[in-house]
Amino acid sequence: MAEVVLNDVTKSFGETVAVEGISMTIPDGAFVVLLGPTGAGKTTTLRLISGLEQLDRGEIFVGGRNVAGESPAQRDVAMVFQQYSLYPHLSVRDNLAFPLKSPILKTPADEITRKVREVAEVLQISHKLDNKATALSGGEMQRVSIGRALVRDPAIYLMDEPLSSLDAKLRTDLRVELKRIQADLGATLLYVTHDQIEAMTMATHVGVLDEGKLVQFGTPREIYETPNSLYVATRLGLPRINIVPASIFGNAPAGVTQMGLRPEHIAQGEGQEAQVKRVEHLGDQTRLHLDLQGHAITTLAIPGQQYAQGSTVKISPKNPLCFDAHGARILQGA
Numbered sequence: 446m447a448e449v450v451l452n453d454v455t456k457s458f459g460e461t462v463a464v465e466g467i468s469m470t471i472p473d474g475a476f477v478v479l480l481g482p483t484g485a486g487k488t489t490t491l492r493l494i495s496g497l498e499q500l501d502r503g504e505i506f507v508g509g510r511n512v513a514g515e516s517p518a519q520r521d522v523a524m525v526f527q528q529y530s531l532y533p534h535l536s537v538r539d540n541l542a543f544p545l546k547s548p549i550l551k552t553p554a555d556e557i558t559r560k561v562r563e564v565a566e567v568l569q570i571s572h573k574l575d576n577k578a579t580a581l582s583g584g585e586m587q588r589v590s591i592g593r594a595l596v597r598d599p600a601i602y603l604m605d606e607p608l609s610s611l612d613a614k615l616r617t618d619l620r621v622e623l624k625r626i627q628a629d630l631g632a633t634l635l636y637v638t639h640d641q642i643e644a645m646t647m648a649t650h651v652g653v654l655d656e657g658k659l660v661q662f663g664t665p666r667e668i669y670e671t672p673n674s675l676y677v678a679t680r681l682g683l684p685r686i687n688i689v690p691a692s693i694f695g696n697a698p699a700g701v702t703q704m705g706l707r708p709e710h711i712a713q714g715e716g717q718e719a720q721v722k723r724v725e726h727l728g729d730q731t732r733l734h735l736d737l738q739g740h741a742i743t744t745l746a747i748p749g750q751q752y753a754q755g756s757t758v759k760i761s762p763k764n765p766l767c768f769d770a771h772g773a774r775i776l777q778g779a
């Protein structure tokens with residue numbers, strides 16, 4: 446496994462700047478999740494590292510080696526795409542074994558058998574090993590695609606929403622397994638997802654992209670607790686952070702125009718009156734949808750407390766996140 450360094454990485458497609466000036470160090474053994482809305486440049490970043498796209502500007506180092514001019518195979522990366530890419534005429538077993546049969550690797554046959562069995566077990570597809578790849582469901586095919594990456598021991602794994610096509614139960618199982626495998630192998634992994642739970646639970650680091658630029662890089666906790674902008678603040682957190690005019694609770698500190706309130710930033714019992722619009726029971730939590738002077742606020746119910754639709758609840762901010770008119774974070778007391 447290896448450290449991967451991006452230095453001023455830039456790529457355009459015609460007029461569209463897909464990735465602009467990204468500099469980032471993916472430490473050896475890190476699990477880095479890229480977050481950002483559609484079109485932010487996540488897939489392009491992965492494709493540039495893998496060598497499937499060529500850089501316009503900048504450098505990429507894998508294990509200290511500048512990989513400019515190297516083919517995807519020479520870069521020693523294993524990539525899993527959102528859509529499965531299997532050899533349809535081969536069985537699941539042969540699809541899984543394929544990456545190990547490369548003449549460069551010279552993997553002994555018993556080692557191949559062992560690895561295929563191990564990976565099939567983790568991905569819960571052992572009973573399908575003799576099926577043709579075409580005789581699988583979409584979710585099974587995707588598991589085989591992940592398996593084809595996992596049998597290898599590359600410098601870095603690049604995964605582009607690998608779990609998004611799977612059902613909820615399997616996604617949860619594989620999330621735990623992938624994290625375990627990564628930690629056990631000490632693997633370096635760069636992972637794209639829209640799923641916040643995946644980001645919060647799997648990542649050692651999160652990179653937030655906005656229109657091709659890396660706008661913040663840090664631990665999931667740093668991104669959640671100390672986002673440097675309103676844009677970053679809205680990337681993590683369920684329910685989503687509430688944004689309200691800072692003046693709504695009285696005098697706002699100088700320069701602060703917007704306030705970001707996560708559920709833990711909203712104290713109930715005193716303050717401004719908000720109307721209960723809806724109470725949403727989700728099993729493990731109950732969400733309260735409130736109306737505060739025309740602003741929709743979503744927060745969590747206090748366990749054991751009853752909230753009637755149409756009633757009012759008093760709320761006040763508790764250490765909220767503060768932003769200026771451009772959405773940049775303003776540190777309180779600064």
Ligand SMILES: Nc1ncnc2c1ncn2[C@@H]1O[C@H](COP(=O)(O)OP(=O)(O)OP(=O)(O)O)[C@@H](O)[C@H]1O
Nearest residue numbers: 458461462463481482483484485486487488489490
């Ligand atoms: N081969 C291509 N030709 C032209 N434009 C492209 C190409 N690949 C990507 N783009 C453009 O580059 C920008 C970044 O795309 P990219 O696929 O990297 O975004 P993304 O963050 O991965 O989005 P998604 O979450 O939808 O996968 C988009 O505007 C996209 O339309």
